[in-house]
Amino acid sequence: DGGGHSGWSQTMGSGSTPSLPFWDWLLAQRLGQTPTGYGGTGTPVVTVPTVATGVTLTPTAVTLTVGQTQQFTAVAVNSLGVAVSPQPSITWATSFGGKITTAGLFTAYTATSAATVTATITGTKLSRTATVNMVIKGLLRSRPVDTTTPRPPYGYVDYLPEGYDPAASKLWPLVIYLPNITEAGDGTDSTANGHQLYAKMVKHGPLYQVDSQHWDFPAIVIAPQVVTNWAKPLNVKNVVEYAKANYRVDSNRIYMTGQLEGANGALRYAVAYPDDLAAILPIEISAPTSVAQATELSNLPMWAVHSFADPNVARTISIDWVDAAATALEGGASDSMATYPGYGGSRDRFAVDCNAATGKPLNDAGDITTIPSASLVTGSTTVMFASGTRFSSNIFAMWSGSDAQPFARVIVAGESVVGTSARGYPASLTLTAARSGPTKSATVTIQTPVGYTATAYRASNGTWAWSRHQLWTGTEPDQHVLTLYPDQAAEAGWMKTWANWNVWNWVFRQRHAPAGAG
Numbered sequence: 001d002g003g004g005h006s007g008w009s010q011t012m013g014s015g016s017t018p019s020l021p022f023w024d025w026l027l028a029q030r031l032g033q034t035p036t037g038y039g040g041t042g043t044p045v046v047t048v049p050t051v052a053t054g055v056t057l058t059p060t061a062v063t064l065t066v067g068q069t070q071q072f073t074a075v076a077v078n079s080l081g082v083a084v085s086p087q088p089s090i091t092w093a094t095s096f097g098g099k100i101t102t103a104g105l106f107t108a109y110t111a112t113s114a115a116t117v118t119a120t121i122t123g124t125k126l127s128r129t130a131t132v133n134m135v136i137k138g139l140l141r142s143r144p145v146d147t148t149t150p151r152p153p154y155g156y157v158d159y160l161p162e163g164y165d166p167a168a169s170k171l172w173p174l175v176i177y178l179p180n181i182t183e184a185g186d187g188t189d190s191t192a193n194g195h196q197l198y199a200k201m202v203k204h205g206p207l208y209q210v211d212s213q214h215w216d217f218p219a220i221v222i223a224p225q226v227v228t229n230w231a232k233p234l235n236v237k238n239v240v241e242y243a244k245a246n247y248r249v250d251s252n253r254i255y256m257t258g259q260l261e262g263a264n265g266a267l268r269y270a271v272a273y274p275d276d277l278a279a280i281l282p283i284e285i286s287a288p289t290s291v292a293q294a295t296e297l298s299n300l301p302m303w304a305v306h307s308f309a310d311p312n313v314a315r316t317i318s319i320d321w322v323d324a325a326a327t328a329l330e331g332g333a334s335d336s337m338a339t340y341p342g343y344g345g346s347r348d349r350f351a352v353d354c355n356a357a358t359g360k361p362l363n364d365a366g367d368i369t370t371i372p373s374a375s376l377v378t379g380s381t382t383v384m385f386a387s388g389t390r391f392s393s394n395i396f397a398m399w400s401g402s403d404a405q406p407f408a409r410v411i412v413a414g415e416s417v418v419g420t421s422a423r424g425y426p427a428s429l430t431l432t433a434a435r436s437g438p439t440k441s442a443t444v445t446i447q448t449p450v451g452y453t454a455t456a457y458r459a460s461n462g463t464w465a466w467s468r469h470q471l472w473t474g475t476e477p478d479q480h481v482l483t484l485y486p487d488q489a490a491e492a493g494w495m496k497t498w499a500n501w502n503v504w505n506w507v508f509r510q511r512h513a514p515a516g517a518g
Helices: 004-012 020-028 196-201 205-211 233-246 261-272 291-296 315-330 393-398 490-498 501-509
Strands: 054-058 061-065 069-071 073-077 090-094 098-100 105-108 115-121 127-135 139-143 156-160 172-178 220-224 249-259 279-283 302-307 366-376 382-384 408-412 418-425 428-431 440-448 454-458 464-468 480-485
Touching: 054 115, 054 127, 061 069, 061 105, 073 090, 090 098, 098 115, 139 196, 139 205, 156 196, 156 205, 172 205, 172 233, 172 261, 205 220, 205 249, 205 490, 220 233, 233 249, 233 261, 249 261, 249 490, 249 501, 261 279, 261 291, 279 490, 279 501, 291 315, 302 315, 302 490, 302 501, 315 454, 315 480, 408 428, 480 490
Parallel strands: 061 127, 172 220, 172 249, 249 279, 279 302, 302 480
Antiparallel strands: 054 073, 069 105, 090 115, 098 105, 115 127, 139 156, 156 220, 366 382, 366 440, 382 428, 408 418, 408 440, 418 428, 454 464, 454 480
């Protein structure tokens, strides 16, 4: 045609005959891709810049409550704002106030100030930052040893419950959590040391429940960081007195809990200052039992917890402390394990569900441990452990049985035949039948029945009643309580206990009667 109008009208379809093939072609094109179905040559029609010149971050602002999570997404883009391929690695960082994973998942854990989340392209240092505003029902704070006046005796982390007002007349219960020495430190908290104070004090205990499980406790919680140990009750006394002077504390409702050395510290404090506390919750006590000291704290409500098969700290330590305290309070003799529902009626073997007809465990396939390089001999009933491999006494006693009713299953690596064992010793075990397989050194797995948690309550008449699980309904005797978890890992006992509201209901029920109150 001679006129330009004819060209654009027919091409773009504004005339009487729309040109649909043109639009099909146009809309088929994509940056960096070859058209299909229209005679493409296999060569991209547009070259996309592959050098990243920026970062897009989503979202750029968010409001979270403590304990909530937010997924952040970062994409490296070129000068056209298009994602480059392949994507370079992204480094994530956050200011104090939350933690973030390498995948960009942020978890809020303090509301003292707004946090930031930064995504950076490794190497090029291109970055974008998002703002995280945080709100909380209660207040979870890191209180370093060197930033507060008056100076606290230790660096600590505290939790203030929803509704706490330092200017109001209302008083609140106080929970002092004494961590184990594995969480020791100098009480400082900074970016340079990875905020070690906060990280260690929320690793276990009630503050773990606040930080990771989003609990709101109806109490003030203070977790001081141990420097070496809790050997001196006066050091803990300073923490208690500092809390009473600087927080709205109900002095008749002060509680103390801890694991291992923290449990020992709680016991030592209760012995030295028996009128300060309303109850203690010691988990995995490792300090040797003292009848004299147990007598000093016998009037104090105590719920002791231990993992039945702990290979490092014998359960008998916690059991003996409870029995000694109960004996001192009520007279006579206390034997909490006399009625323990252990398999076969034995206090040396944890409680299991048994077949009523045979008396044997319903489930005998629970792994207890693996012994590398054990020595097996054809025709022998003895399996010897490699030098340096030993069971502690409470482990092998736990699953010792009889030839008629073997307690442990023995599995040799690479063999299909499953043996059974009636007896165990620190450095060996005895099979119920002579070995028919070849003489060799092999890995041996020992399995025992799957046990259940049992809790005992001591009645005023001196008897101990055991129940399944770790329950508290408010009707059970509450002066002395003992829970045994069927685990080897000590951590199982304290993590499950602090995550159990039955236990905390028992704790907060206890009140210390002031002098002269009757």
